[in-house]
Amino acid sequence: MSQADHTVTLALPGLAAGGSAAPARGPRVFGPRALLALSWLAPVLLVLVWEILAQTGYVTPQVLPAPSKVVRTAWRLATIGSLPHDLGTSLLRAAVGFVLGGSIAFVLGILVGFSRLAEALIDRSVQMVRAIPFLALLPLVIVWFGVGEGQKIFLVALGVAFPIYINTTLGIRQVDGKLLELGRVQGLSTWQMITRIILPGALPSILTGVRYSLATAWLALVVAETIGAQAGIGFLAMDAREFLRTDVVVLTIVIYALIGVVADSIARLLERRLLAWHPNFGGAAR
Amino acid sequence: MTAALQDVPAQDAPAAVRVFGLRRAYGPRVVIDRLDLTIRRGEFVALLGESGCGKTTLLRALAGLDPIDGGRIEAPKRPAVVFQEPRLLPWDSLWRNVALGLPAEGAREKAAAALAEVGLGGRLDDWPRNLSGGQAQRVALARALVQQPELLLLDEPFAALDALTRIRMHVLVKDLVARHRPGVLLVTHDVEEAIALADRILVMRGGAIAAEHRPSVPGLPAATRATLLAELGVVDDLKSA
Numbered sequence: 186m187s188q189a190d191h192t193v194t195l196a197l198p199g200l201a202a203g204g205s206a207a208p209a210r211g212p213r214v215f216g217p218r219a220l221l222a223l224s225w226l227a228p229v230l231l232v233l234v235w236e237i238l239a240q241t242g243y244v245t246p247q248v249l250p251a252p253s254k255v256v257r258t259a260w261r262l263a264t265i266g267s268l269p270h271d272l273g274t275s276l277l278r279a280a281v282g283f284v285l286g287g288s289i290a291f292v293l294g295i296l297v298g299f300s301r302l303a304e305a306l307i308d309r310s311v312q313m314v315r316a317i318p319f320l321a322l323l324p325l326v327i328v329w330f331g332v333g334e335g336q337k338i339f340l341v342a343l344g345v346a347f348p349i350y351i352n353t354t355l356g357i358r359q360v361d362g363k364l365l366e367l368g369r370v371q372g373l374s375t376w377q378m379i380t381r382i383i384l385p386g387a388l389p390s391i392l393t394g395v396r397y398s399l400a401t402a403w404l405a406l407v408v409a410e411t412i413g414a415q416a417g418i419g420f421l422a423m424d425a426r427e428f429l430r431t432d433v434v435v436l437t438i439v440i441y442a443l444i445g446v447v448a449d450s451i452a453r454l455l456e457r458r459l460l461a462w463h464p465n466f467g468g469a470a471r
Numbered sequence: 472m473t474a475a476l477q478d479v480p481a482q483d484a485p486a487a488v489r490v491f492g493l494r495r496a497y498g499p500r501v502v503i504d505r506l507d508l509t510i511r512r513g514e515f516v517a518l519l520g521e522s523g524c525g526k527t528t529l530l531r532a533l534a535g536l537d538p539i540d541g542g543r544i545e546a547p548k549r550p551a552v553v554f555q556e557p558r559l560l561p562w563d564s565l566w567r568n569v570a571l572g573l574p575a576e577g578a579r580e581k582a583a584a585a586l587a588e589v590g591l592g593g594r595l596d597d598w599p600r601n602l603s604g605g606q607a608q609r610v611a612l613a614r615a616l617v618q619q620p621e622l623l624l625l626d627e628p629f630a631a632l633d634a635l636t637r638i639r640m641h642v643l644v645k646d647l648v649a650r651h652r653p654g655v656l657l658v659t660h661d662v663e664e665a666i667a668l669a670d671r672i673l674v675m676r677g678g679a680i681a682a683e684h685r686p687s688v689p690g691l692p693a694a695t696r697a698t699l700l701a702e703l704g705v706v707d708d709l710k711s712a
Contacts, residue, residue: 363554364558364560366558367554369535370534370536370549370550370551370552371571371572371614371618372572373571373572381563381571382560385560385563388562460562462561462562462563462598462599463562
């Protein structure tokens with residue numbers, strides 16, 4: 186994933202892209218329900234074909250196990266295996282990294298958004314570091330933190346920080362100057378200006394940053410966990426690879442995808458809740 | 472409505488704003504030059520002028536939004552302003568918009584009363600995006616009046632509205648001003664609007680007040696109208712064409 190495209194965009198690239206179906210436009214030959222059903226046609230067919238090819242032996246289990254086999258493996262690992270523990274470990278890493286990186290970036294973004302002095306002091310350095318694809322720092326991060334939890338959390342935090350920083354700064358800068366003028370006319374204090382006008386005005390952009398950073402957090406975690414982890418989804422995948430357990434490997438990929446979709450849904454729910462006033466978000470089917 | 476005619480502001484009413492020798496320049500271009508102006512409490516003053524004559528610049532100076540380069544303004548600390556656009560906060564409900572800048576205590580009640588006054592009493596918790604242009608401008612008016620201003624500055628607030636809505640707004644504004652009695656400065660380019668609303672009409676030209684009329688007291692609106700159009704250079708243009 187390129188680091189250069191962390192601008193404001195509502196389309197979410199990367200892992201969670203499967204969750205954001207584009208709204209259907211054009212002549213209404215099909216109703217919305219029919220279109221929704223149709224949108225599931227291709228994925229369902231694909232899984233069916235995959236199942237049939239695997240069952241009939243055209244695809245060997247070492248290459249790609251049948252979907253039904255993956256489901257059975259999931260059930261077994263979840264009930265008697267270590268799946269819940271691994272999942273919990275991964276989620277905790279993602280959450281801690283997200284909160285750490287996100288809050289630091291949010292504070293920096295607010296400072297730079299409000300103050301030209303802070304921008305002069307901070308922004309160039311951040312932009313320079315941002316030019317580095319954060320995954321390229323991995324060898325250095327391992328030297329610094331070893332292969333423990335610190336390395337994983339740091340990498341997640343780093344990946345999360347840039348989208349949130351940039352979108353917070355941008356959101357604050359894009360607040361309508363006419364509304365700021367209104368705030369002055371109404372005699373608002375600086376604090377009221379920030380809480381009543383600037384932050385609400387910047388919120389759509391900030392939430393876009395949050396949504397983008399969720400995908401980045403997940404990507405960072407996948408990479409971090411494949412190196413020297415003792416638990417977690419990534420560890421499960423690497424461990425399974427050693428024993429050619431492709432069913433477990435496929436399962437971990439599916440889990441990563443599912444969590445990406447869930448994270449994206451949470452972000453979109455937040456948008457709908459917090460941006461109910463916004464014509465592009467509130468209530469509108471997305 | 473009729474109240475406005477009954478008590479035309481007395482000459483000795485306290486001044487809502489006084490301007491002495493005001494000067495404002497953008498670089499070498501002088502927009503306002505040695506301008507004097509007094510508006511009394513309860514007086515409705517319309518300011519006419521061609522676009523670019525400095526009338527909005529004057530209003531912004533009175534509102535404290537722009538600095539001045541010379542002269543003196545004696546204005547209340549916080550005049551209320553209604554802009555050409557409603558400038559409602561899209562993320563706040565109507566009553567929160569009206570209460571913007573009020574102390575929190577009793578804010579909802581005051582906002583409710585102000586919204587009722589502009590005919591939107593039942594829509595306290597509605598959102599700005601559900602409003603028509605005229606309704607949004609009524610909320611902006613309520614937001615200005617809820618501050619109990621001594622001076623109300625109106626910057627072409629009806630310019631973007633359709634003709635019928637504009638007439639309804641004229642009636643409403645005249646009524647509200649008669650009840651709250653702030654000094655009003657209405658910046659407009661609409662001669663009819665000025666005649667319909669103002670106690671006193673000022674024509675601005677060359678950065679200062681060039682002419683003054685009192686349409687509501689004796690004279691004929693038609694005569695005033697013709698004079699005003701001539702002063703604004705409209706009639707001359709038509710004759711020469």
